[in-house]
Amino acid sequence: xxxxxxxxxxxxxxxxxxxxxxxxAHDPEQAEWSIAIHGGAGTLQRDxxxxxxxxxxxxxxxxxxxxxxxxxxxxxxxxxxxxxVITLLEDDPLFNAGRGAVLTWDGxxxxxxxxxxxxxxxxxxxxxxxxxxxxxxxARAVMExxxxxxxxxxxxxEFAGDRxxxxxxxxxxITPSRQEALERxxxxxxxxxxxxxxxxxxxxxxxxxxGNLAAGTSTGGMTGKRWDRIGxxxxxxxxxxADNRACAVSATGSGEYFIRAVVAKSICDLMxxxxxxxxxxxxNLIAEVEELGGSGGVIVVSARGETAFSFNxxxxxxxxxxxxxxxxxxxxxxxx
Ligand code: ASP
Numbered sequence: 001x002x003x004x005x006x007x008x009x010x011x012x013x014x015x016x017x018x019x020x021x022x023x024x025a026h027d028p029e030q031a032e033w034s035i036a037i038h039g040g041a042g043t044l045q046r047d048x049x050x051x052x053x054x055x056x057x058x059x060x061x062x063x064x065x066x067x068x069x070x071x072x073x074x075x076x077x078x079x080x081x082x083x084x085v086i087t088l089l090e091d092d093p094l095f096n097a098g099r100g101a102v103l104t105w106d107g108x109x110x111x112x113x114x115x116x117x118x119x120x121x122x123x124x125x126x127x128x129x130x131x132x133x134x135x136x137x138x139a140r141a142v143m144e145x146x147x148x149x150x151x152x153x154x155x156x157x158e159f160a161g162d163r164x165x166x167x168x169x170x171x172x173x174i175t176p177s178r179q180e181a182l183e184r185x186x187x188x189x190x191x192x193x194x195x196x197x198x199x200x201x202x203x204x205x206x207x208x209x210x211g212n213l214a215a216g217t218s219t220g221g222m223t224g225k226r227w228d229r230i231g232x233x234x235x236x237x238x239x240x241x242a243d244n245r246a247c248a249v250s251a252t253g254s255g256e257y258f259i260r261a262v263v264a265k266s267i268c269d270l271m272x273x274x275x276x277x278x279x280x281x282x283x284n285l286i287a288e289v290e291e292l293g294g295s296g297g298v299i300v301v302s303a304r305g306e307t308a309f310s311f312n313x314x315x316x317x318x319x320x321x322x323x324x325x326x327x328x329x330x331x332x333x334x335x336x
Pocket of ligand 1: 110201230233
């Protein structure tokens with residue numbers, strides 16, 4: 001075994017013992033509960049968005065944030081808070097998840113989603129499904145079933161089988177603006193990333209009063225995706241991760257780079273092993289993504305209930321709330 005692996009095997013349990021106790025004993029500002037949410041990251045200039053559209057996004061994000069915060073305030077679990085936020089945003093056609101998801105090259109729908117709990121690091125993920133109204137609930141069903149972590153395509157649809165998951169037709173998910181986006185994408189005849197169309201993946205991270213963390217992410221992926229492409233969102237460790245010893249993370253952005261940098265798990269590792277806070281750890285991984293050529297952002301909640309946003313795009317739809325009275329929504333980079 002290489003020397004550094006032995007060191008890690010020693011350090012990880014040591015940190016697990018020391019960190020939560022230390023934080024609980026010396027941090028009067030520790031939030032009893034906290035939540036952060038996102039609705040995607042990308043290029044967005046203030047003068048390119050109308051006041052009405054900005055208000056529509058703000059209203060939707062605030063409603064989802066309030067619903068998640070209410071669950072945590074009332075003593076509910078971080079898992080319920082995350083699922084509530086994501087199912088609300090999946091139903092909202094403004095966002096690239098559930099209804100309003102971006103379209104594949106062939107004009108179809110292909111949802112990816114994942115959820116993870118920090119208490120026991122149980123996780124569930126699905127990719128390439130098109131008939132489930134709330135893809136995040138299918139990911140939760142995979143987690144609860146427990147035999148597997150990641151199901152895809154027809155197999156995932158078959159697994160959904162007669163479980164109590166609401167089905168929907170493809171038409172339910174497709175909106176005119178996503179059809180136009182696909183037409184523009186196809187007309188360009190270049191399979192380049194298009195930031196404007198990348199906005200809208202949704203995610204949530206939360207810490208509940210019991211100190212349990214949860215993270216979830218749901219997306220339609222990227223406009224014009226082909227060949228059953230799967231991004232980072234349903235990949236545990238890349239787009240989603242939760243570990244009570246460190247943090248919970250949900251990512252959004254150019255998924256290929258987030259997979260290569262193993263963003264979500266790496267943020268938790270930096271916090272656990274080097275003692276970095278969520279801001280610094282998030283910034284480190286977003287810098288790595290940028291170095292590789294990617295863009296996007298993350299939301300992070302720490303074991304102590306701190307929340308952080310980190311992104312290298314000009315905008316990220318986001319919000320956060322906690323038991324200390326924080327309650328804010330943001331869109332542009334200069335709002336922090
Ligand atoms: N990360 C998602 C993907 O690559 C897209 C996004 O977050 O906008 O599928």
